[in-house]
Amino acid sequence: MKQIVGVADxxxxxxPAESVITYSLGxxxxxxxxxxAVRVGGMLHYMLxxxxxxxxxxxxxxxxxxxxxxxxxxxxxxQLGAVKSRIRIYVAGGAEILDQKGFFNIGKRNxxxxxxxxFKNNVIIHKQDVGGNINxxxxxxIGTGDIYIKTSGAQEVKI
Amino acid sequence: xSSLQYLLAEIQNLxxxxxxxxxxxxxxDNPGSSMEDMANVIQYDPVxxxxxxxACNSAYFGLKHPAExxxxxxxxxxxxxxxxxxxxxxxxxxxxxxxxxxxxEEGEMWRYSVSSAVIAKQMAAKxxxxxxxxxFTASLVKDIGKIILEKYVARSRHKILDxxxxxxxxxxxxxxxxxxxxxxxxxxxIAKTWKFSPKMVKIIRxxxxxDETMIKDKEVAVVYLADCICMMIGVGVGDDGLAYRFxxxxxxxxxxxxxxxxxxxxxxxxxxxxIENLLHMV
Numbered sequence: 252m253k254q255i256v257g258v259a260d261x262x263x264x265x266x267p268a269e270s271v272i273t274y275s276l277g278x279x280x281x282x283x284x285x286x287x288a289v290r291v292g293g294m295l296h297y298m299l300x301x302x303x304x305x306x307x308x309x310x311x312x313x314x315x316x317x318x319x320x321x322x323x324x325x326x327x328x329x330q331l332g333a334v335k336s337r338i339r340i341y342v343a344g345g346a347e348i349l350d351q352k353g354f355f356n357i358g359k360r361n362x363x364x365x366x367x368x369x370f371k372n373n374v375i376i377h378k379q380d381v382g383g384n385i386n387x388x389x390x391x392x393i394g395t396g397d398i399y400i401k402t403s404g405a406q407e408v409k410i
Numbered sequence: 411x412s413s414l415q416y417l418l419a420e421i422q423n424l425x426x427x428x429x430x431x432x433x434x435x436x437x438x439d440n441p442g443s444s445m446e447d448m449a450n451v452i453q454y455d456p457v458x459x460x461x462x463x464x465a466c467n468s469a470y471f472g473l474k475h476p477a478e479x480x481x482x483x484x485x486x487x488x489x490x491x492x493x494x495x496x497x498x499x500x501x502x503x504x505x506x507x508x509x510x511x512x513x514x515e516e517g518e519m520w521r522y523s524v525s526s527a528v529i530a531k532q533m534a535a536k537x538x539x540x541x542x543x544x545x546f547t548a549s550l551v552k553d554i555g556k557i558i559l560e561k562y563v564a565r566s567r568h569k570i571l572d573x574x575x576x577x578x579x580x581x582x583x584x585x586x587x588x589x590x591x592x593x594x595x596x597x598x599x600i601a602k603t604w605k606f607s608p609k610m611v612k613i614i615r616x617x618x619x620x621d622e623t624m625i626k627d628k629e630v631a632v633v634y635l636a637d638c639i640c641m642m643i644g645v646g647v648g649d650d651g652l653a654y655r656f657x658x659x660x661x662x663x664x665x666x667x668x669x670x671x672x673x674x675x676x677x678x679x680x681x682x683x684x685i686e687n688l689l690h691m692v
Contacts (some may be wrong), residue, residue, distance in 0.1 A: 275645055277642045279644055298643065349652075351658075404513050
């Protein structure tokens with residue numbers, strides 16, 4: 252069964268029969284967490300780095316922003332028995348348009364927001380596929396922890 | 411026949427946007443015209459009238475009493491919503507199907523088009539541009555050139571993607587180099603054949619800012635920027651991905667900063683369900 256993570260959305264599962272998938276990450280980030288010991292995995296698809304631009308929206312839709320969405324993803328996984336020291340992390344997305352520089356580069360800023368939070372909290376990324384000018388679709392199999400990625404114009408590949 | 415002649419022949423074979431859309435735009439973008447004028451234009455097309463009434467009376471709007479005429483619909487839903495429905499209905503048929511050359515599955519291009527049209531209209535309203543319905547429509551149909559060009563892109567796919575990857579060309583620049591024409595130019599040719607207004611033709615022609623001086627044109631800049639924002643969001647994006655050029659000058663021309671861009675993205679995140687509903691309704 253497929254659990255679809257929409258834009259500005261999150262899903263966490265411990266059902267080994269399920270796949271969690273998010274489609275079409277442009278500059279958005281798809282953050283995948285997985286604890287192999289308890290087979291708990293989750294995915295967050297956020298659009299923007301900081302909730303400070305609109306607190307009201309962040310309260311209504313916390314998964315829209317890195318700083319409000321990421322903590323909830325981890326907490327929800329912990330509630331299902333995942334343990335921080337065992338969690339493996341995969342990051343995809345954060346693409347940019349050609350010549351998109353500095354503060355206008357939402358993709359890079361989305362990635363930097365995550366890196367900053369991870370650095371503060373001693374979290375290490377195990378694998379990632381970020382940046383560039385391509386669209387990505389990410390799928391996590393809860394039963395195995397296998398992660399698959401599909402970029403525009405190519406077949407899905409296991410990473 | 412040369413490739414260009416083939417293309418021209420294909421343009422002739424495309425089913426054009428219904429005439430009611432042009433007539434409606436001519437009316438709504440004229441400040442002197444009334445709601446009555448608008449209703450008359452729509453009523454003149456019985457198929458469109460039936461379609462609009464069906465959409466108005468769908469569960470989405472939750473009207474207490476069904477709208478039985480375009481005037482009812484305008485009174486109940488407002489002029490803006492009714493105009494939007496007519497324009498969406500007008501564009502839908504042209505964008506159905508898949509565009510394999512661009513790696514777009516059934517419905518993806520339409521989803522992208524509607525999303526960028528909604529964003530463009532919001533931006534136009536925010537900065538007080540007068541003809542937001544023209545901007546909405548131009549944004550909705552700007553990629554019409556892809557409908558024809560996709561077959562040619564499919565045949566030269568490797569060459570085009572190679573130029574994008576290795577020579578850092580944008581997808582549009584690579585199309586132009588390999589095929590001799592890009593989807594924006596072809597789109598403008600189609601728009602001309604369909605007798606779109608010169609303004610609409612201009613916006614379609616320049617929606618990737620191939621000619622950078624066009625950035626000074628606020629209508630072009632709005633449609634261009636809405637397109638960039640859609641690429642960033644990623645919904646309905648094909649094999650061309652985000653391989654187009656970003657000009658931050660376009661934001662400055664419109665009086666926007668980077669935070670405004672983020673706010674527009676956030677607003678999209680909030681309105682996504684509305685856009686999904688629109689897609690299912692028309």
